[in-house]
Amino acid sequence: MQIMTPKARSDVHVNLPALQKLDSMLIEVLDSMVDTEYWYVESGSRSGGRGKNNGERQTKKWWLPSPCVPEQGLSQFQRKRIVFQAKLVHQILKAAKSINEQVLLQIPIPMAVMDALPKSGRSSLGEDLYHAITTDYIPIEEIFVSLSLKTEHSVLETMNRLEGALFAWNQRISEERSRRSPARHSWKFMKDSSSELEKMSACIERVETLIQLLKSRFPNLPPTFIDVVKVQYNEDVGHAIVEAYSRVLVGVAFSILSRVAEIMLEDDLVKKPNTPMSSLKFDLSSDVYLAGITETPPGHIRRSLMDQISMVDGRFDAVVKKRGAKQLMW
Known part of the structure; x- marks a missing residue:
């Protein structure tokens, strides 16, 4: 005789305790931020601290209190302590974000929405980005630095286009593999189909790499x-709990990192009053603000996407004419 006992789902059983641990670690970090050398005042009232040129520093988030530091700046001990806390929060953010991305991959796309998504990668990406992705001559890093990413809206639009192409290509691969049958098709047809699927899989890898670059460059x-x-x-309660919990932890961790960056910026403005604020940037890997950071990866020349495509299309067309290859239609 067997007695049925309740058993937790494997994904929830693994992810939920991990998120609870990350939650407690965030609380411990916040609780450790006591006896600090910095403090906060309401925006518009900076009489208690020093800022750049002893004046108010303009900020987009005017509703948040402004950090203040002593006239001589933070001590070396305090700065190292803040950096240590920031690095810990950064690791928590990456862990929570990884869990969130995993659970989102497990949640299926609703059938009602599938019909509204692009049916081909070309229509989703647009001609310029499509040619850059499907051509091996252009490195992904150069495509990344050539994208127009001036605003959050443009970055999000690019992400939507890339994910739409991923969905279309994955659907195409699934359909081709499900209906492929050696008994119904000739060997030549099977060979051409396999070659096309391999090219499509390579493009999927390039798009996934580009998406990861965008996510790392724009983490929030x-x-x-x-x-x-x-x-x-979503109708799965387990997925809903894990996704919401991890998303909240990512938001809290990012907010803490943003506040830490403001404190470090204020400290540098006090210690280096003649440094332009636009040239200061906090880097967790070196715990300092770096001047003159460029988005162009070393060894790559920043060119416009159209210039790259024009250069590549000339070589690609020559290869097509020479070998009699077919143009990609997906």
Whole structure:
């Protein structure tokens, strides 16, 4: 005789305790921020601290209190302590974000939304980005630095286009593999189909790499269209709990890092009053603000995407004419 006992789902059983541990670590970090050398005042009232040129520092988040530091700046001990706390929070953020991305991958796209998504990678990406992705001559890093990413809206739009192409290509590969049958098709047809699927798989890898570059460069982007509809139409309670919990932890961790960056910026403005504020940037890997940071990876020349495509298309067309290869239609 067997007695049925309740058993937790494996994904929830693993992820939920991990998120609870990350939650407690965040609380411990916040509780450790006592006896500090910095303090906060309401925006518009900076009489108690020193800032750049003893004046108010303009900030986009005017509703948040402004950090203040002593006239001589933070001590070396205090600065190292803040950096240690920031690095710990950064690791928590990466762990929570990884869990969130994993659970979003497990949530299926609603059938009602699939019909609204692009049916091909070309229509989703647009001609310029499509040619850059499907051509091996252009490194992903150069495509990344050539994208127009001036605003959060443009970055999110690019992410939506890339994810739409991923969905279309993955659907195409699944359909081709499910209906492929050696008994129904000739060997030549099977060979051409396999070659096309291999090219499509290579493009999927390039798009996934580009998405990871965008996520690392813009860590606090709003959710993409596909992620939003997944959460909105999700009917799995376990997925909903893990996704919401991890998303909240990511937001809290990012807010803490933002406040730490403001403190470090204020400290540098006091210690280096003649340094332009636009040239200061906090880097967790070196715990200092770095001047003159460029987004262009070393060894790559920043060129416009159209220049790259024009250069590549000339060589690609020559290869096509020479070998009689077919143009990609997906």
